[in-house]
Amino acid sequence: MTELTPDRLRHDTLLLVPDVTLTPDGPLDGHAVVVRDGVFRDVGPVERVVRTHPSLTPLPLSGHVLMPGFVDAHHHLTQSFGGALAFGEPSEIFRRVWVPLERALDEESAYVAAKLAVLESLRGGFTTVAESGTRARVDVDVLASAARDAGIRCVLGLVCNDAADGTGEDADSRAVLAAAERHLARYGDDDLVHPSLAVSVPEAATGPTLAATARLAAAAGAVVQIHVNEHLVAVERSLVRYGMRPLEYVHRVGALGPQLLAAHATLLTPAEVTLLADTGAAVSYNPVASAWKGNAVAPATAFAERGIRFGLGTDGTRGDGFRLADAAESAQRLTYGLAGGDSSCGAGWTWLERAGAGGADAVGLGRLTGRVAVGHAADFLLVDVSGPEMQPSWDLPWELVRRGNRDQLTAVFVAGRLRLWHGWPPDWDGPALVRRAAKLARRVVGRAEVTRAHPTSVRAWREAGSTRPAHPAPVTAEPGPAAAEATRAAPPEAEAETTAEATAETETPAAATASAGHPAPRPTAPPAPAPAPAGATASTPGLASTPAGSAGGSA
Ligand SMILES: [Zn+2]
Secondary structure: OOOOOHHHHOOOEEEEEEEEEEEOOEEEEOEEEEEEOOEEEEEEEHHHHHHHOOOOOEEEEEEEEEEEOEEEEEEOHHHOOOHHHHOOOOOOHHHHHHHHHHHOOOHHHHHHHHHHHHHHHHHOOEEEEEEOOOOOOOOOHHHHHHHHHHOOEEEEEEEOOOOOOOOOOOOOHHHHHHHHHHHHHHOOOOOOEEEEEEEOOHHHOOHHHHHHHHHHHHHHOOOEEEEEOOOHHHHHHHHHHHOOOHHHHHHHOOOOOOOEEEEEOOOOOHHHHHHHHHHOOEEEEOHHHHHHHOOOOOOHHHHHHHOOEEEEOOOOOOOOHHHHHHHHHHHHHHHHHHHHOOOOOOHHHHHHHHHHHHHHHHOOOOOOOOOOOOOOEOOEEEEEOOOOOOOOOOOHHHHHHHHOOHHHEEEEEEOOEEEEEOOEOOOOOHHHHHHHHHHHHHHHHHHOOOEEOOOOHHHHHHHHHHOOOOOOOOOOOOOOHHHHHHHOOOOOHHHHHHHHHHHHHOOOHHHHHOOOOOOOOOOOOOOOOOOOOOOOOOOOOOOEEOOOOOOOOOO
C-alpha cells in the first residue's frame, strides 16, 4: 500500500477504506467510511461508497481496523499528579489523598494536570472522558480548555455539593444551584465540551439539592455524576445516617433516573440492582478501581442481562482503553464467572461495546458518539492488527479485548480531526507537556497535605527488611546510589525538580516496583542502581505517612 502518513489523514473530508470496520452490527470487511466536518457522513460497502463520492480519493488502510474510540465513563482529570501516591492505600483515598491534592492546585497546575490526564487518555484510545467533578478551587473552564486544547471530548462535571462530607464546608444551596444552571448553559455551542453536574457522594449534598440537580440535568439533557455504593464504610455510614443504603437514599430523594450516572455501584443488593433497572439510571463500571482500592466488583454481567445501562470507567487509575476492557472481562470472570461456571462471561463483544457505545450512552452522549454510524461524531481509532498478537483473526472483539494494546494505535481521531499519530499529537508538543507536568507535580504535592496510611513501597520494603532475619547473602554488590538517594531527607524544591526531571526521562527498575504500599517480598538481589522515582521515596515533600500495617478505615 502507499505509505500512510499523518498528512494524508489531515483533511476535513476523508474516504477511508480499512480492512475491517467495527460497526454497531459487529466487524465488517469490505466497508468504507466518509468523514466530513467531524461527522461520519457515509458508512457502507466500499464499492457503493466510492461510487457515491466520486470526488473523493479512497485512502486504503491496509492492516487496520477502524473502530469507535473508547469512552471513559468516570475520570478525575485533576488527580493526575497523584499517580502512585494512592497505590496500595485503603478505601476512601479521596479524603486523604485526592481532595488535599486537588485543593493544592492553582489555575496553571490544574490546567497542566488535566491536559496530562487527557493526553494519557488519548494515548490509550479514549476519545471521550467524563470528568466527574474537580475539588480544585478553580473555574472548571480551566479543565474545558485543557480538554479542548488536547482535542478530546469531555463531559465536564461541576461539583454541586452543599453539605459537609468531611472534606469541605457547607455551601449555600441557592448559590450551588445557580452555578449549576449557569454551567449547564455555558457550553451550548462547544464541539468538544458537554456540561454535566456532579455530587461527590450522596451525603455531600442535601436531599433537596440532589433532587434539584436531577431536574436541572434532565431538562438540559445532561447527566449527574455521583459516586455510590463503592466502599463498605460509605454504605454503613448511609445506613446509620439515613436508615437506607446510598442508592436507596438517592432514589428516596427523587434523584435516581436516566440522568444519573452512578460511579462504581459495586456493593449492591438485588433490590438495588432492580432499582437501577427500573429507573433507567446508568452505571460506570470501574474494574481497575475495584482492583486497586475497592471492596467489591460491580455485577456488570448481570447488569447486561438485566438491561441496565453501563459503560466502563477508569476512575483515573490508568488511561488505557484496551487494558480497561480486558480488566472489565477479567474482573467479571474472577468474581462471578468462575463461581457460576460461566466460561463465556459476556464474551468479547459485551466488553468492547460497553467500552464504546455503552459508555457514550451512560455519559449522555449516545446519540453523538461511540459508534461508527452515519450522523455520529467521527471519534475513532485506526488500530494496526497486522502483528502476531492479532493474527490469525477468528473473533475480532475477543482479540481486541484480550490482546489489544495501545501500541497498536496508529491514529486517534476526535470530531474528525487527527489528534494522535503513533501516540503523540501531530500539532502540539506532547513530550514538553509531560516534562512540565512532572515539574509542577513536585511543587503541588509538596504543598498538599496528603496523608497515606502506608509508607511508599520502597520505604515499606526497607523497613520490613530491618525487622526480618538477615537475608541470605546477596549474590551481587551492595545497593547502589538509588537506595541511598531514597533515604535522604526532603530535598529543597530546586533539587526536587531535578529529581523529577531525571525520573521523567528514565524508566527505572525502582519505578517498576513502586506499585504497592505493602512490603514486597525481598528480591534475591538488591535493587539495581537507579534514581529514586518521584512519589516512591519517603522524602516526597509534604507527604505524611503512618507506619506500615496501621491502615484502618478512612480519615
Ligand atoms: Zn471517582
